[in-house]
Amino acid sequence: MTPERQEANRIATGPHFRPRIALIALGLLAGLGGVVAVGSLALAATTERVVTNRFSGLAIEGFDPLAYFVDGRPEMGLPDFEAAEGGVVWRFRNEGNRASFVAHPEVYGPQFGGYDPVDLARGVTVAGNPLFWLVAGNRLYLFGYEDSRDAFAANPAPYLKEAKSRWPVLEEQLAQ
Structure with a gap:
């Protein structure tokens, strides 16, 4: 694997990537909640x-x-x-x-x-x-x-x- 790909892989799976996944998941759940929910x-x-x-x-x-x-x-x-x-x-x-x-x-x-x-x-x-x-x-x-x-x-x-x-x-x- 080239050093560039290693660096890209580290960023995509490293500690900074997990919070992004969590934010995306929360966003999707919030979106679903709006569909199912009647307000708060x-x-x-x-x-x-x-x-x-x-x-x-x-x-x-x-x-x-x-x-x-x-x-x-x-x-x-x-x-x-x-x-x-x-x-x-x-x-x-x-x-x-x-x-x-x-x-x-x-x-x-x-x-x-x-x-x-x-x-x-x-x-x-x-x-x-x-x-x-x-x-x-x-x-x-x-x-x-x-x-x-x-x-x-x-x-x-x-x-x-x-x-x-x-x-x-x-x-x-x-x-x-």
């Missing part, structure tokens, strides 16, 4: 029984689950008002919301652990996005996509029937 909310885990941000440990991205009922819109919870329930941390806007949730998490928490009921009806678990939501039958549902929410809102009965029948098996398959 894609950090939610889809292997937990309750949809949880894998980095912060917060359920439903830190949104106050009672705000959907009380305020009629998603509102971020505050670190001063937290409660641990179902193995995750929930945040609330005030002490009253926190107390109501702790007394009745099955009522105020998102149904199916925050997974999209339309996708559950198809037999798959897709993390719901707290910005795509609906309160129906005095229960909170989160959806992975706006189209799923709209389809559910138009006729929730068949989706709920199928999601409820599939949820026990799908929930069991999720990590504990």
